[in-house]
Amino acid sequence: MFDVNSLSQLKDLKKQIEDSKEYGTGIVKGTERRFGFVVLEDEREIFLAPDEMDKVFPGDKVKIQIHSNTEGKVSGELMKVISTPLKTFTGRYVVKGKGHFVEPDLPRFKRWIFIPPAARNKAQNGDYIHCNISRHAYPDAKPQAKVLTVIGNDASPGIEAEYSRYKFQLEQVLPDNWQDDIKAVDLSQRQDFSALNFVTIDAPSTQDMDDALFIEATEQGWQLSVAIADPDAFISENSAVDKEAQRRASSIYMPGHTITMLPEQLSVEHCSLHPEQNRAALICRMDISSEGIISDYQLLEATICSKAKLSYYEVANHLDGQSSEHPQAELLTLLQQASSALLAQRQLANIVGSGRPEFRIRLNEQGKIDSIEPGVKTSAHLLVEECMVAANSCAANFMDQQGLFHGHVGFRPERLEGVRKLIDEQLGLSDIDLESVAGYRQLSHSIEDDKLDFPVRSVLSRMLERGRLYTAPTPHFGMGMERYTTFTSPIRKYSDLLVHRIIKAKLAGKTHTVKEQDLVALQDSLDRARQARWQMEQWLKCQYLQAFKGQELAGTVCQINSNGFTVRLQNNGVEGVVDTRKLKEKYSFDPLRLRLSSKDVVIELDQAVTITIAQLDVKQRSIQFALVNKADAEPSAS
The missing domain is CATH 2.40.50.140 (Nucleic acid-binding proteins)
Structure with a gap:
């Protein structure tokens, strides 16, 4: 028997041993192999051996004990799984002998998960499936999954788009009575521009038409009106429809498959600027000089009635002289004149980039690529683009010091010294302020591509920061503007819908702010949408190139x-x-x-x-x- 003193000493010894142990909390990071790491709160990365890694999933928040061996190598031993973000996922159904598994389609996830007989949902070997985790890997390294949906297999038409829809959680999630949240719109409370000759110019197949144009000649040049569909007139903020649109962030246009941001009842019926239909709109009316300078502008809530839907190629044929007769000939001529002046002024005062080449994917009846054709920007595309840029620039100026802006903040800081050396070497320029929009404009206008045997412009463009959204006015180096935004696609882009709310609040003498956490979530959603489209197209392209x-x-x-x-x-x-x-x-x-x-x-x-x-x-x-x-x-x- 131990006496009281011995028990006290033993207790103290145990405490000393425990106090000498080091613990940490962090996030599990997978690798391309079986081992992994735990990234601690102090940013240290602690090695997890394969046997320990088998007990967790990448992304899990865990508590570990940190061990150091005699050689100084540090490793982690799992103590507890605090939380796991992995709930549902997609993957491929695999039958190996008598075992049935899912091979998860997740980054740095290199293991199969067992699916018990009752959870297989009639899936077959090779099927693409949507699953959830029914049993975590901790503590015995024996996770289990349940098949929620069999998406299809390689022979299923359109499997690439359908799989992407599940993988990136793009399905619409709306309650059955979501229509109850739609606001009744009183068009009589808006300025009535329904008699004006607005027209839409778009692709023949487009049904969710965001914009319409009207123009008149003035003594100084033109007065251009850009009317933008106003879905905010119907959508209550924080309603089910609004929250779902925010989650999606944008409509996604995959080859042969469109996933709309808003329900079609809104995007195609109530909001779209169909001809001969009175519609709620937000209008930017601009006074433009013959030199292409916007001398004044107004933003206002209005009612319009588009008089015609014209196709890009129909308009281009007329503008390029291939068809002399057109019912809207006078309007189209004025629009071309004004857009040409706007472009000339933008080339002089800002930056007009050439952009990357565009290609259009054509699918066959099986949903596979039949052909990929170069996209052609006609004179009509350029006309509409210039009108939209002008309206967006005015919207950015109108928001003043608070709103939602598209920023492109110039060269990455770690690249600045190298850029200075490069432009001094190739262009003989050493006194340009590369951290200002004015300096970047000067640099861009100094590059004469045809006189250089080195691709200076292309190299410099790869050293710029990525564009993103900001709540304060932020320079847009790529366009050579001190500030820029977009509000011309609110049916298709949630950020544009937010800009509508900011503008309309200011017109009413109020303030509408975007929270920083909402902005981060929106940016993440936009990235997810881009990734969904890229992966779907890349899948199709891998199949297409087999023939080459x-x-x-x-x-x-x-x-x-x-x-x-x-x-x-x-x-x-x-x-x-x-x-x-x-x-x-x-x-x-x-x-x-x-x-x-x-x-x-x-x-x-x-x-x-x-x-x-x-x-x-x-x-x-x-x-x-x-x-x-x-x-x-x-x-x-x-």
């Missing part, structure tokens, strides 16, 4: 990093990666000039190359090219 295996294809270098470069095919715009680590010659990377060099070859942006298809991985949505062995590539001119 063995052929030599012409392309252009569009991205470069230390491991290789991306090539965009000239005929169809499909992009794939060339891994220079797999080439015979060794290449060194110049991060300042974004250039890969071997003993005999230089790879630069915008360079023409010839490739073949090396590998197409539908599962990873990955396209790998191989450089045709013409000394690995044609030497660059520089």
